[in-house]
Amino acid sequence: MVFNSLEFFLFLFIVFILYWFPFRKNVKIQNIFLLIASYMFYGWWDYRFLSLILVSTTVDYFVGIKIDTRTNALQRKLWLWVSVIFNVGLLGFFKYYNFFVDSWVDMVSLLGYDIKSTWTLKVILPVGISFYTFQTMSYSFDIYYKKLKPTKDYLSFAAFVSFFPQLVAGPIERASNLLSQIINKREFSYKQSVGGLKLILWGLFKKVVIADALAPIVDDIFANYTTYPASTLVLGVTLFSFQVYGDFSGYSDIAIGTAKLFGIELKSNFKFPSFSRNVAEYWQRWHVSLSTWFRHYVYIPLGGSRVSKLKSVRNIIIIFLISGFWHGANWTFIFWGAFHALAYIPVFLMGRNTIYKNSVVGENSLFPSLIEIGQVLLTFSIITFSRIFFRSESITDAFAFIKRICFHFTYETYNHPMGYRMIDYYILITLFVLYEYRIRKDERSPFKFKSKIIRFIAYTIVVLGMLLFYDSNVDRSFIYFQF
Numbered sequence: 170m171v172f173n174s175l176e177f178f179l180f181l182f183i184v185f186i187l188y189w190f191p192f193r194k195n196v197k198i199q200n201i202f203l204l205i206a207s208y209m210f211y212g213w214w215d216y217r218f219l220s221l222i223l224v225s226t227t228v229d230y231f232v233g234i235k236i237d238t239r240t241n242a243l244q245r246k247l248w249l250w251v252s253v254i255f256n257v258g259l260l261g262f263f264k265y266y267n268f269f270v271d272s273w274v275d276m277v278s279l280l281g282y283d284i285k286s287t288w289t290l291k292v293i294l295p296v297g298i299s300f301y302t303f304q305t306m307s308y309s310f311d312i313y314y315k316k317l318k319p320t321k322d323y324l325s326f327a328a329f330v331s332f333f334p335q336l337v338a339g340p341i342e343r344a345s346n347l348l349s350q351i352i353n354k355r356e357f358s359y360k361q362s363v364g365g366l367k368l369i370l371w372g373l374f375k376k377v378v379i380a381d382a383l384a385p386i387v388d389d390i391f392a393n394y395t396t397y398p399a400s401t402l403v404l405g406v407t408l409f410s411f412q413v414y415g416d417f418s419g420y421s422d423i424a425i426g427t428a429k430l431f432g433i434e435l436k437s438n439f440k441f442p443s444f445s446r447n448v449a450e451y452w453q454r455w456h457v458s459l460s461t462w463f464r465h466y467v468y469i470p471l472g473g474s475r476v477s478k479l480k481s482v483r484n485i486i487i488i489f490l491i492s493g494f495w496h497g498a499n500w501t502f503i504f505w506g507a508f509h510a511l512a513y514i515p516v517f518l519m520g521r522n523t524i525y526k527n528s529v530v531g532e533n534s535l536f537p538s539l540i541e542i543g544q545v546l547l548t549f550s551i552i553t554f555s556r557i558f559f560r561s562e563s564i565t566d567a568f569a570f571i572k573r574i575c576f577h578f579t580y581e582t583y584n585h586p587m588g589y590r591m592i593d594y595y596i597l598i599t600l601f602v603l604y605e606y607r608i609r610k611d612e613r614s615p616f617k618f619k620s621k622i623i624r625f626i627a628y629t630i631v632v633l634g635m636l637l638f639y640d641s642n643v644d645r646s647f648i649y650f651q652f
Contacts, residue, residue, distance in 0.1 A: 171646055172373075172376070172420065172423045172424075172647075173373060173377060173381075176213075180206075180209075180210065181427065181430070184202075184206045185430055187202060188202060188206075189357050193357065196352075196353070196354045197324070197325075199355070200325050200328045201324055201328075203332070203333075204324060204328040207331040207332055207333035207336060208222075210333040210336070211297070211333065215295070218296070218298075221263075221295055221298065222301060222330065222331055223327075225256060226326065226327045226330045228251070228252065228256075229252050229305040229306070229308055229309050230319075230320075230323055230326050232248050232249070232252045232309050233312045233319035234319050234321070235251075236309065236319070237312055237319045245313060246313075248309075249310070249313045252305070252306055252309035253306060253309075256302040256303075256305060259298070259302060260298055260299060260302050264294055264498055265494075265498045296337055297337040297650075299495060300335075300336070300338060300339050300341055301330055301331070301336060303341050303459075303462055304341050304342055304343075305330055306466070307341070307343050307344070307462060308329075308348070310465075311343065311344060316345065317344055317345055320344075320348065320352065322352060325351050325352050328351050329342075329347050329348040329351050332433075334423075334424040334427040334431075334435070335425075335428065335435055337650060338417070338420050338421075338424070338647055338649040338650060339456075339458050339459070339649075340421060340424065340425070340436050340437075340457070340458035341459055341462055342435060342436065342458070343436075346435075346436060347433070350432075350433050350434065351433070355432030355433065356432060357432060358432065362430050364429055364614075365425075365426040365427065365428070365429025365430045366426065367426070367615060367616050368422045368425055368426030368429065369423050369426035369427060370615075370616075370628070370631060370632075372418075372419040372420065372421070372422030372423035373419065373423065374631045374634060374635060375414075375415040375416075375418060375419035376415060376416060376419035376423075376647070377634075377635045378415075378597070378601075378631075378638045379411055379414075379415030379416075379419070379598075379601060380412045380413075380416035381638070381639075381643045382597070382638040382643075383408045383411060383412040383594065384412060384643055385585075385586050385587060385640075386408055386583075386586065386594070387408050387409045387412050387560070389586040390402065390405030390408075390583075391405060391409075391570075394569070394570050394573060395569070395573070397573075398578070399573060399574045399575075399576075399577050399578035399579065400578070400581060400583075401583045402570060403574060404583055406554070406557050406560065406570075407553055408594075409556055410443075410549070410552065410553045410556055413556070413560075413648055416647055416648045416649070417439070417456070417647070417648060417649050418438070419647075420647045420649065421438035422615075424438075425613070437457060437612050437613065438458050439455065439457065440453070440454040440457065440612050441454060441529070441605055441609045442552075443549060443605065444529065444545055444605075444606065444609055445525075445545065445548045445549075446525050446530060446541060446544035446545060446548060447516050447521060447522075447544065448509065448512045448516055448551060449513060449517065449521065449522035450525040452509075453525075453526060463488050463492060464488075467488055467491065468484055468485075471484045472484060478518070481517070482514055485510055485514055486507075486510045486514075488510075489507065489513065490503060490506045490510065492509075493505050493506020494506065499563070500563070500564045501564055502558070504558045504567065505555055505556075505558040505559045508554075508555045509555060512551050512555070530544075531606070597638075
């Protein structure tokens with residue numbers, strides 16, 4: 170089931186009532202119930218893949234204990250490799266097997282051998298596998314680096330791995346944050362629950378009114394890019410930037426808000442990346458849980474920025490290539506990662522990769538400065554250009570898309586594929602950007618107004634917007650489900 174469905178909200182209501190009333194006095198029973206509910210939530214797609222979560226959970230549970238009880242450095246490392254090889258192997262088979270086989274066939278064909286692949290399989294990609302495998306691996310890594318002690322409570326650990334609000338598309342949580350909350354007793358908080366409902370409402374708005382409303386336009390332009398002029402292609406990839414942001418950050422908001430209803434706080438995953446002043450700041454604000462995962466478990470072990478500049482650049486390239494490959498088994502994602510590496514390296518070499526770490530655009534003023542506006546527009550343009558690779562079906566399509574922008578730059582008014590007025594969408598995006606700028610200092614308080622009247626007006630506009638832009642013909646699944 171998906172967050173933006175009636176089935177989910179009925180499911181959520183039932184789970185919430187049972188969680189806080191019959192089971193609230195016993196944390197173990199709460200966790201067992203939470204585990205059952207999470208497995209029901211995931212099994213809604215395909216119950217067969219529950220076995221993968223169960224096996225991944227069991228492997229890392231015992232690996233964590235084995236690492237902690239071994240004093241020999243080599244044995245500790247061998248047990249860590251058990252976790253890495255198992256999880257990466259699981260992810261590699263279901264997500265990348267056919268990619269490697271097809272790439273091998275293509276490479277051999279370039280050498281003059283015409284062969285047909287008989288090794289490809291009809292492998293179904295389990296929803297959320299990229300997220301929960303990384304989450305269980307982080308547990309093993311933290312124990313190996315002695316940042317965490319393993320739990321002996323298998324059911325609580327299983328609830329940590331499969332916690333349904335963030336199971337399918339993150340945030341990718343670390344045991345030090347999520348598992349510690351699951352093990353300890355939770356108390357119902359009215360303020361926390363209301364804050365969760367506000368985040369759920371805002372996340373639904375971003376998904377329904379921004380992402381889903383723009384989806385038909387983006388799909389049409391990318392599917393028919395050979396027939397449209399450059400101005401329309403620029404419009405298409407720009408709207409895709411807003412679509413993927415509304416879709417993914419909307420999911421994260423709903424996940425964080427839903428967790429709040431159960432007395433659990435998840436880490437923020439999006440911190441208004443559209444207002445980033447350089448590419449480095451963008452990666453401190455976009456998909457934060459994945460960025461920090463790669464930084465802690467790949468970049469720093471490689472030496473991070475403590476080594477020479479040359480090796481640091483090497484580490485940056487490795488991180489972005491892996492990040493691109495994590496997103497999908499397609500050369501488009503690898504090119505997307507490589508592009509971001511090339512965009513990040515100059516910022517790093519100039520020493521400007523951390524200067525905006527603890528500030529926001531327009532920090533101490535109502536409006537941003539002209540310099541900041543220029544920085545934000547330039548960064549947004551770079552990120553948006555990279556999404557041509559992210560959205561295209563193939564590398565050939567991506568470069569053909571770019572070529573058409575460069576050499577067929579004529580202007581033509583774009584018409585909505587369903588006949589709607591485009592001016593409504595331009596106004597919508599403008600108001601959305603202005604509103605996000607207003608709340609840019611606190612991603613967890615989308616309706617932070619002192620006046621109750623203004624809050625009521627904001628709630629009313631959000632709800633009316635969802636009713637106005639809701640389209641039953643649009644695919645309501647989330648973009649990052651495919652990753």
